[in-house]
Amino acid sequence: MIGRNQSAVISQRVFPASRHEGRAGAGLKPEHLPAILEQANAVGFFEVHAENYMGAGGPPHAALTRIRNDYPVTLHGICMSIGGPDALDRDHLARFRTLVERYEPALVSEHLAWSTHDNVFFNDLLPLPYTERTLARVADHIDEVQEAIARPLLLENPSTYLQFEQSTMSETDFIREIARRTGCGLLLDVNNVFVSSTNQHGSPMDYLMDFPLDHVGEIHLAGHASREDDEGEILLIDSHDRPVADPVWDLYDIVIRQCGPVPTLIEWDSELPQWPVLKAEADAAQAILDRHADNYLLGARHAVHA
Amino acid sequence: MPSMHEADYAEGFAANLLQAGQGKPDFVVGPNGKGADTRFGVYRNNVSVGLINALTGMFPATRRIVGEEFFRAMARHYIRSHPPTSRLLVEYGRDLAAFISGFEPLAEMKWLADVAAIERAWLDAYHAADAAPLAMESLTAIAEDKLADTRFVPHPAARLVRSHHAAVTIFSANRLEREVGAIDVGTAEDALIARPHLEVSVRTLPTGGAKFLQSLFDGHPLGVAAETALAECPAFDLGANIAGMIEAGAFAGIRQ
Amino acid sequence: MNTKTTATLVAGALAAAVSMAAATMTAHAADQEKCYGVSLAGQNDCAAGAHSCQGQSTMDYDPASFKLVPAGTCLSMKDGKPSLEPMNG
Known part of the structure; x- marks a missing residue:
């Protein structure tokens, strides 16, 4: 497991050693800061979006430093545009690296998606066709990121809403080959699995059975919204604006039974609830992690993947 | 299958994301031969709403002055004519003031x-x-x-x-x-x-x-x-x- | 103004500034006209320009013939000049 290898790395630590393994965490929102600071060990860890801390100074860094003194922090990049045809932006990569060095995150992740093309930033996680050509490009980009930050990256599976005529392989085959070529870990977003599988008329269980679970170093859970497609059938939107849906909790339970207690994040990015509501979601994930922790200690994970 | 140049997928997406209208690249499809107009529209909507929301968060007083509906309509014009070039949203909106100066419906609000x-x-x-x-x-x-x-x-x-x-x-x-x-x-x-x-x-x-x-x-x-x-x-x-x-x-x- | 006059002016002004700063420290009701009057402090809008990785559940409707008429607090600011009457759409 990625997190395990990292904790073996000896480095000069500014912050206390991370205890994120087997824990559930929450996305850090400045709005929740006062409530969080009133509690001790509110959740297992906090995740931040890297781009929100790429300013030079001010309240964002003051708040994150405060949190980092008490909690493990995981760093989740959004705008690297790893899945795009353009070369990676050197300045952005340098900013990303600076954050990794400054905050010593327990885990570092990015998306299988693109957001910038031809010098226009679209501020969305846009999809790519899965071909030999895009595979080679994405692998090169991940090599470049991992070289810059001198540690493994976790790559997240996307929520998708359409398909490309050009695709020649499945998303799971693509991701498995990326992990094999680059040695990167994977961030399994279980809500994305449910959203994409529903939108692509597939089965989330089939997706999970095809997914290289032994590379998973972190899990994401979030809520989704529902719309209709051209034919009036359900089209799910990865909206992060409500509680995690029941079928996603069920899938998560299956994944943890299989993978052991992988650090798990609750994402909630708009229509923010009061802190106790978000914390309750993280507590629910923690309960599932704890329930399966015994099996993990007994070696279930190794038995499955032996 | 149509042959694809290396950058076509991003080019085709990018060309249709910010423009008014309902165009979509012809190489995107739904599963099992379903249509992809609404499906592509999800990305178009994510881009528009995401950028407009960013501007409403960055210019709350301006928004309050002209009202929510007006601000969002103006912001839609702005994101199409001045899409962000930085990956950092906090860098966006540097020329919104100049845009407002030249925005005809606001000609009387010189301030x-x-x-x-x-x-x-x-x-x-x-x-x-x-x-x-x-x-x-x-x-x-x-x-x-x-x-x-x-x-x-x-x-x-x-x-x-x-x-x-x-x-x-x-x-x-x-x-x-x-x-x-x-x-x-x-x-x-x-x-x-x-x-x-x-x-x-x-x-x-x-x-x-x-x-x-x-x-x-x-x-x-x-x-x-x-x-x-x-x-x-x-x-x-x-x-x-x-x-x-x-x-x-x-x-x-x-x-x- | 010659250099010497300027130097004298600046030195005198600094002495005045020190006493003004001291007055501000003791009595916070410093002369807001003369001093740099605080119009707004704090009110940190921490979410401004924040990134997140979610899809949007709200729809952006793009009406083809939207009449752009500002309709916010501008209407209550019309005592001054220029006139802030709403535009006739």
Whole structure:
């Protein structure tokens, strides 16, 4: 497991050693800061979006430093545009690296998606066709990121809403080959699995059975919204604006039974609830992690993947 | 299967994401031969709503002044004509003030661009590098005959916005979500935006204050800045302005 | 203005500034006209320009013939000049 290898790395630590393994965490929102600071060990860890801390100074860094003194922090990049045809932006990569060095995150992740093309930033996680050509490009980009930050990256599976005529392989085959070529870990977003599988008329269980679970170093859970497609059938939107849906909790339970207690994040990015509501979601994930922790200690994970 | 050039997928997406209308690249499809118009529309909607929401968050007073519906419609024009080029959203909206100046439906609200400029400067100050503000003791430690030749290092968060209108009063009345009473919009106001510690402050400068500070920000010595301000405004009060600039945290040090 | 006059002016002004700063410290009701009057402090809008990785559940409707008429607090600011009457759409 990625997190395990990292904790073996000896480095000069500014912050206390991370205890994120087997824990559930929450996305850090400045709005929740006062409530969080009133509690001790509110959740297992906090995740931040890297781009929100790429300013030079001010309240964002003051708040994150405060949190980092008490909690493990995981760093989740959004705008690297790893899945795009353009070369990676050197300045952005340098900013990303600076954050990794400054905050010593327990885990570092990015998306299988693109957001910038031809010098226009679209501020969305846009999809790519899965071909030999895009595979080679994405692998090169991940090599470049991992070289810059001198540690493994976790790559997240996307929520998708359409398909490309050009695709020649499945998303799971693509991701498995990326992990094999680059040695990167994977961030399994279980809500994305449910959203994409529903939108692509597939089965989330089939997706999970095809997914290289032994590379998973972190899990994401979030809520989704529902719309209709051209034919009036359900089209799910990865909206992060409500509680995690029941079928996603069920899938998560299956994944943890299989993978052991992988650090798990609750994402909630708009229509923010009061802190106790978000914390309750993280507590629910923690309960599932704890329930399966015994099996993990007994070696279930190794038995499955032996 | 159509042959695809390396960058076609991003090119085809990008060309259709921000434009008005319902176009989609012809190589995207739904599963099992289903249509992809609505499906592509999800991405188009994510881009529009995401960028418009970013602007509504960055320009809350401007939005309140013109109303939510108007602001979002204006923002939709803006994101199409001025899409972001930086991956950092906090860098976006730098030319919104200029856009507002040239936006015909707002032609009569001459002061609105200046309000937007203050909001943009506020965000710059919020994210600027941290630095300890210059203390009065550093000034009083300078020999009297060297004072006029002293130059200052601007604080990284300090910004000036000059307005021929009551931009600061309009900005603060609307930023605070409090009742907006009658404002004489014709009174010229200059703003100093600063963040010596963690809290951004917006101040109204006294007459000549902006000229004085701009001269110092440009690297001129104290004596020259004072003369420049006095030339523009004979009532300029140098003592009050020195006290004000120190209290506001406009500078981070003395240039050696 | 010659150099000597300027030097004298600056030195005198600094002495005044020190006493003004001291007055501000003791009594916070400093002369807001003369000093740099604080119009707004704090009110940190921490979410401004924040990134997140979610899809949007709200729809952006793009009406083809939207009449752009500002309709916010601008209507209550019409005492000054210029006139802020709403545009006739």
